[in-house]
Amino acid sequence: xxxTNGHTQANGHSYVGTRQIRPDGVDKVxxxxxxxxxxxxxxxxxxxxxxxxxxxxxxxxxxxSKAEALPGVKAVVTREDFGDQPSEFVPAGEMMMNYKDVxxxxxxxxxxLYEGHPVAAVAATSVAIARRxxxxxxxxxxxLPHVIDVVEAMRPGAPLLHDDLFTVGAEPKPDKPSNxxxxxxxxxxxxxxxxxxxxxxxxxxxxTAPVHQGYIEPHAALATVSEDGATELWTTTQGxxxxxxxCARLLGLDIGKVRVTATEIGGGFGGKxxxxxxxxxxxxxxxxxxxxxxxxSREEVFKASGPTSGAVVRVKLGATKAGKFTxxxxxxxxxxxxxxxxxxxxxxxxxxxxxxIENVHVIGYDVVSNRPKVAAYRAPGAPISEYAVESVVDExxxxxxxxxxDLRMQNAAREGTKAAYGPxxxxxxLEETLNAIRKTEHWNAPLRKWQGRGVASGFWFNIGGETCVxxxxxxxxxxxxxxxxxxxxxxxxALTSVAADELGVPYDKIRPIIGDTGSLGxxxxxxxxxxxxxxxxxxxxxxxxxxxxxxARACKLWEAKPDQVEFSGGHVKPLGAxxxxxxxxxVADFAKVAGKTGGPIGGVGRINAQGAGPSFGTHLVDLExxxxxxxxxxxxxTVAQDAGRALSPAYVEGQFQGGAVQxxxxxxxEEYVYGADGKLQNAxxxxxxxxxxxxxxxxxAILVEVANPKHPYGVRGVGETPxxxxxxxxxxxxxxxTGIRFTELPMSPPKxxxxxxxxxxxxx
Amino acid sequence: xxxxxxxxxxxxxxxxxxxFDLSVTxxxxxxxxxxxxxxxxxxxxxxxxxxxxxxxxxxxxxxxxIGADSEVFLLPQIAGGAGVRSYIPTFPGAQLPETR
Numbered sequence: 115x116x117x118t119n120g121h122t123q124a125n126g127h128s129y130v131g132t133r134q135i136r137p138d139g140v141d142k143v144x145x146x147x148x149x150x151x152x153x154x155x156x157x158x159x160x161x162x163x164x165x166x167x168x169x170x171x172x173x174x175x176x177x178x179s180k181a182e183a184l185p186g187v188k189a190v191v192t193r194e195d196f197g198d199q200p201s202e203f204v205p206a207g208e209m210m211m212n213y214k215d216v217x218x219x220x221x222x223x224x225x226x227l228y229e230g231h232p233v234a235a236v237a238a239t240s241v242a243i244a245r246r247x248x249x250x251x252x253x254x255x256x257x258l259p260h261v262i263d264v265v266e267a268m269r270p271g272a273p274l275l276h277d278d279l280f281t282v283g284a285e286p287k288p289d290k291p292s293n294x295x296x297x298x299x300x301x302x303x304x305x306x307x308x309x310x311x312x313x314x315x316x317x318x319x320x321x322t323a324p325v326h327q328g329y330i331e332p333h334a335a336l337a338t339v340s341e342d343g344a345t346e347l348w349t350t351t352q353g354x355x356x357x358x359x360x361c362a363r364l365l366g367l368d369i370g371k372v373r374v375t376a377t378e379i380g381g382g383f384g385g386k387x388x389x390x391x392x393x394x395x396x397x398x399x400x401x402x403x404x405x406x407x408x409x410x411s412r413e414e415v416f417k418a419s420g421p422t423s424g425a426v427v428r429v430k431l432g433a434t435k436a437g438k439f440t441x442x443x444x445x446x447x448x449x450x451x452x453x454x455x456x457x458x459x460x461x462x463x464x465x466x467x468x469x470x471i472e473n474v475h476v477i478g479y480d481v482v483s484n485r486p487k488v489a490a491y492r493a494p495g496a497p498i499s500e501y502a503v504e505s506v507v508d509e510x511x512x513x514x515x516x517x518x519x520d521l522r523m524q525n526a527a528r529e530g531t532k533a534a535y536g537p538x539x540x541x542x543x544l545e546e547t548l549n550a551i552r553k554t555e556h557w558n559a560p561l562r563k564w565q566g567r568g569v570a571s572g573f574w575f576n577i578g579g580e581t582c583v584x585x586x587x588x589x590x591x592x593x594x595x596x597x598x599x600x601x602x603x604x605x606x607x608a609l610t611s612v613a614a615d616e617l618g619v620p621y622d623k624i625r626p627i628i629g630d631t632g633s634l635g636x637x638x639x640x641x642x643x644x645x646x647x648x649x650x651x652x653x654x655x656x657x658x659x660x661x662x663x664x665x666a667r668a669c670k671l672w673e674a675k676p677d678q679v680e681f682s683g684g685h686v687k688p689l690g691a692x693x694x695x696x697x698x699x700x701v702a703d704f705a706k707v708a709g710k711t712g713g714p715i716g717g718v719g720r721i722n723a724q725g726a727g728p729s730f731g732t733h734l735v736d737l738e739x740x741x742x743x744x745x746x747x748x749x750x751x752t753v754a755q756d757a758g759r760a761l762s763p764a765y766v767e768g769q770f771q772g773g774a775v776q777x778x779x780x781x782x783x784e785e786y787v788y789g790a791d792g793k794l795q796n797a798x799x800x801x802x803x804x805x806x807x808x809x810x811x812x813x814x815a816i817l818v819e820v821a822n823p824k825h826p827y828g829v830r831g832v833g834e835t836p837x838x839x840x841x842x843x844x845x846x847x848x849x850x851x852t853g854i855r856f857t858e859l860p861m862s863p864p865k866x867x868x869x870x871x872x873x874x875x876x877x878x
Numbered sequence: 879x880x881x882x883x884x885x886x887x888x889x890x891x892x893x894x895x896x897x898f899d900l901s902v903t904x905x906x907x908x909x910x911x912x913x914x915x916x917x918x919x920x921x922x923x924x925x926x927x928x929x930x931x932x933x934x935x936x937x938x939x940x941x942x943x944i945g946a947d948s949e950v951f952l953l954p955q956i957a958g959g960a961g962v963r964s965y966i967p968t969f970p971g972a973q974l975p976e977t978r
Binding site: 462575 | 936938951954
């Protein structure tokens, strides 16, 4: 990097690639930033939800008359207030959703399908009255047998959640309903022949627990509906345009009459790509004719918002003595929760994506059970299947006495490799991440007894999608930047850097905001690691419009031809002989004369971004096991990931670190614990053990930059891949520390201690 | 002729035929020709699949060009937003039976 004109310059750009302070940072560290629950309106009511106490029950009747008669209660809604929806699948974030199921998840209809399933909601003048009203609602249930475990749910004779659910993708087509919603598979080459060529074949079954995204901010929504049906909604979401579409659909509203503002968001990780409270708040407000505010408790978040799937995964991998993988098979059984739509499809496609294997066969099952409907969670489906594969890859390395990085390098996908899911990869950076890890001091640092080191790689597709951003040149030459994707991980800093470089305007003269749904064209949500990738592409288009406009204005002012001017370095510059007659004009110069030269200056980038480059990462972790308690402590952790080009390196590193920490929780402690009664026993952060700052070391981050040729700055999405490798890396480190291959997550102290005792190893 | 490969469950709709050689210049033409060859495919194509053209994955991109010698894979869609605008049935692996 070099210093030029007071700007830090990196790779020919002034701000892109440098470490700028995030524009939203001051508000966030001073407490001014307004998150979902911070919004209030005059005369607002408090909304509360009555939830099913049963994991599986037919709803015989709902009597709300006593609640409605309670003074202070202004509205009650039940299934009667939401029209049924036809069976229609639509993509939603990185998951598929069916409106017939969405309306039932928002408010139970025929049956309650999990503990915590909404059955009714009230709006009242105080929290106390709302709570009393919930107790006055008389719901008669016919309790039904329930099923929680994915394997039990697949068995013939298991309690059936939906009597019209027939397995799609199974041949022959089943004539009886089951809890298996679909069977998917990918296949290439001849797997049987491939295994015959193998000198070593490892086959293992793995189990992972469902884990919650664990965002620190609970779901919250504030809705107000006027007498003419105009609806305003403030909500903490990853996609306010998607919220608008879903609410309009579920409540029969015109999209144009619904204005949704995304509040600041305290984490989402995929879990805030769906609607829970939003349709309820609007329905209550419409009925009460007053604003309605709803905020979930942490218990509600755990019981009624999407975790990701728990799963059972069987992996079989063959290799020659020299370490070349010859064939790979996997069978994935993913919990979907109460309604179909687990991330098993991407789990299938990602399982072997990091490797160049000629013969691959992966089968997946999407299975419903009496749990909350799963939602996307960072690279949905991928951490589960890739954990199992990375564990077996490590085992093969040990069996063949090959360095685990060498084995991965030998089989690594590279440019031109045909991915297990079909197409060939373009330029990708898996090998570069492996090399980066191998070059670290960490890789060769000494370890003591009960300490182990693990490595694993991971892959995620990344996506683009519909995106609209605007740039407006203000009267004084400052810039207003408006994006339509909520900023979760530093988006505003990344986009501001790009805008500053495109227009040659100082970073601190650009103010980025997240516009509401009435301010911009449709934006797909913040998910799929897409917001910086797509937003910066759209921003380049918006800046092009401004540059062309300024050049046209300059031609008129200077009475010049188009080929006598150019935009560079933040100025329209005269070329050739014209340069002797007129001086270059900056963006601010044009701002001063905007009214006299045609009016306001601005640009809007409207694109459906394509060309998202996949991202690979490799993680390295050291841990220490306490043989007396079974507790594993993460000692050291290094992430190397291909970012394509890091627009804001500090926030890219933050994504790497955050993914690693969430992966540590998934691997070591987090799980939904159900009793025999089908009820969740640990719906709170005291009993649902997420890692906190004192549980983890500083995560070292290595930025690998293999440019994505389809992006003007070379950007790849970075937000999801970091959660893929940790599960395998930590399992491999645990094996190195204890000599025991753990095949079930989380590797929590009781499980580790039990395994150590069984091996007679529980004494230091 | 572009070589077109159906990945995963999509070939169930075509009775197991997974590979085609087609003369098409864009995704919209590709969908049209596939739908003419296998009418049952039509309802799965427009928003339910991603299209990989020469290794690059496209979603919701009907106008994307396809070269004469391109290698094209039809994949399950990873994600997308077009579906919230209008309902077009999707990939069979994610499809409910018509009886629902």
